[in-house]
Amino acid sequence: MSELADLSAVDLVDAYRSKKLSPVEVTEAVIARIDASEPKLNALWAYDPAEARKAAKASEERWAKGEPLGAIDGVPVTIKENIATKGTAVPLGCAAVSLTPATADAPPAARTREAGGILLAKTTMPDYGMLSSGLSSFHKLARNPWDLSANPGGSSAGAGAAAAAGYGPLHIGTDIGGSVRLPAGWCGVVGLKPSAGRVPINPPFIGRVAGPMTRTVADTALYMSVLSQPDARDTMSLPYADLPWLDLDRDLKGLKIGLWLDAGFGQSVTQETEQAVKKAAQLFADAGAIIEPIGPFLTREMIDGLDRFWRARGWEDVSRLSPEKQAQILPYIFDWIKTAENFSGREVYTGFAQIDAMRNALHAALSGYDFILSPTAPTASYPAEWASPVNDPQKPFEHIAFTVAVNMGGQPAISLNCGYTSGGLPIGLQIIGQQFDDIGVLRLARAFETMRPQQRPWPKVA
Template sequence: MTNLADLSAVELVTAYKSKDLSPVDVTEAVITRIEAYEPSLHAMWAFDPSAAREAAKQSEARWMQGAPAGAIDGVPLTIKENIATKGTAVPLGCAASDMTPAAKDAPAAARTREAGGVILGKTTMPDLGMLSSGLSSFHELARNPWNLDTNPGGSSAGAGSAAAAGYGPLHIGTDIGGSIRLPAGWCGIVGLKPSFGRIPIDPAFLGRVAGPMTRTVADNALYMSVLSLPDRRDGMSLPYQDLPWMDLDMDLKGKKIGLWLDAGFGEPVQPQVKAAVEAAAKLFADAGAIVEPIEPFLNRTMIDGLDRFWRARSWNDVSKMSRENQEKILPYIFAWTETAKDLDGMDVYTGFAQMDAMRHACLKASEHFDFIISPTAPMPTYPAHWASPVNDPQKPFEHIAFTVAMNMSEQPAISVNCGYTTDGLPIGLQIFGQRFDDLGVLRMAKAYEDMRPSQKPWPTIA
């Protein structure tokens, strides 16, 4: 019999409606799962079983009256630590952060609460969100449930680990260069970086988005129906569209798909990853899509420039801290940011300009395709205690070559599992589409999900 903690959000809402299940029983099952797994995974922070139980009771009462609050009423879920929830501090994974409790919910948390979601707590992240790793100066080391000696990725580290482990079916991450898609790929789940502005966030910043992280594409789409609702606090958000998020059917015949296997910079794609992505491309072709290889369209100048700008942006915050607080920051992060103190204005400006260079390159490369598929990352996951797959603060972004450009081009991109290494570690397939075609990307992912070979059982922790 399937454990209640492993049911999808779509299954739960259907069962609540028919009164076959209660949010109270489901929430208790998820709490039991978290209490059993957390000593090993360290995916959660501010875990609050009492508040979750109370929210579940209120949800049960609404369902008994036939008056659910919204599309995810009674569904247990987590929210990434950097998305403010009222009354909880926002440490950003960093021991030097201010621990003042947030005065109100950020947009994604507010929409979640309004729709009746049962918030279990927050998920962990690395210092200042600037690592693709579960390493943090504030939290214990987050681990990947597929193999506890490996990394869940980041910066939505806890969210990726929690989703794979079954800490409820819905999770929210954030992404400015791959921070949803990379842990999704390395944890074998579905992670959507929506079009820039599709989900309102606060504070907003160029390239930064929030998005759902789930085990299934349908759950991802269901959560998008909630998270994409408007919020005036985000002055960069898109006009609200009432999209048919749960209409996920797509005829692949005639769809033009680019196959992108060489990013143009970064680590080379490892053979097992390449083979898995090529096998996915064959499935699309066999279903009638037109799959064509595309040439690299990014380069070293672009990522090195963005690296300079991001270092300067982080150093602006770190340099204002006391020496005592600076010493609390993860040494890898401090070593990365500190180099920005010697940059001049031209260094920073030309770095910032590479955001536009990436944008134009990505849009041009994709203008004749409906979608492009690629590896989510060039490699499978890596040792748990490393800060990145290269583990060198002066080469910090060799692994984000396939993910970062979509943040700059504002295009929706999703990671879905496309196979496993010989050691049983998940491999991510990235699918990205034209700006604002979030629904098309979800439909492509659902089509692939329906075609792919049988998946391994979700990991369990002894």
């Protein structure tokens, strides 16, 4: 029974259509997986198996009539806890946040329900989504299924862990600097940061997107066909485009692909990570793509400026809280943003201006290339108890060098597994596409999926 929890969303929908499987038995299998693994993994918030069972029964009845609601009817899903779901509180991973039930589904949750997805739970995140870590002042420490002493990454920490552990096939996170791709890379799953505005969200913000986290590129594409449906609440969304999400075949011959191994700032890329990414690039070259090295194009000034702006943005919110509430925030986060208390207007503005600098640098780097390949992160995962790979609140962004510029530029990018360390931890490959070319990124990722060596079995936590 528990093996049903490992089936892809694409396979589940086919099985429901042919009446080989029922959403009820699949949901029971996923619940059994969660109940066995979650005491060690701590990936979930607001887990509601009773409600999931009711939704699965309703889906079973729709499939029996041949009347599914949408593309993912009956497929188990988790949603990151900062994406509002009606009736559930949104703690933002922080003990200082009041537990007030949301009055409506945010756009990704609304599209998921409308398409028949079976919502099992929300997934955990660190305080305010400000860490690439499973550490939180509100949730229990989330861990990496590949090694419980390792970090799943973040801020979509629970989503990455849940996807790798087989808590059903579809999960959704959010990403403003790497928060989908980093945990995807560290947990060995597929994580897509769509083009800015491709998936409506609420509230929108510069660089912030919601994106699927799954075990296969096809499942990510299937979920994108649902999540990309329009919603007027997102004032920064793109005009809706009926894209061929499930058309994933492509010939790689003649594609010009840049290989980016030095970001220009941040942690040095480890030898194991560099070798894995180079091997991936060679597979593309063997398939007929033209691979050319790209030098560093980001600067310390860019990331330090963005750091200042994000500190100021965080402090503006937190400074309004009472001292008692401030004391409940994860100390790492509070110590980081409190440094903005005396920033001048010039310091904040020049920091904000680095968003444009990053955008322009990445657009220039992509000029003449169809895609860029890079590590998702410079290193593999790190200790579960740490807040970041360097665990220093005054050096918070050394690990996001390859991911953050893609948020500022708005391009689509995906992370998927390209190898393992000597200790068995996954290594992520990032594929960056031209602006709005979400389909191209998915197709290139699917091509790599078919070319890469056989993957290791998924971890069993229980």
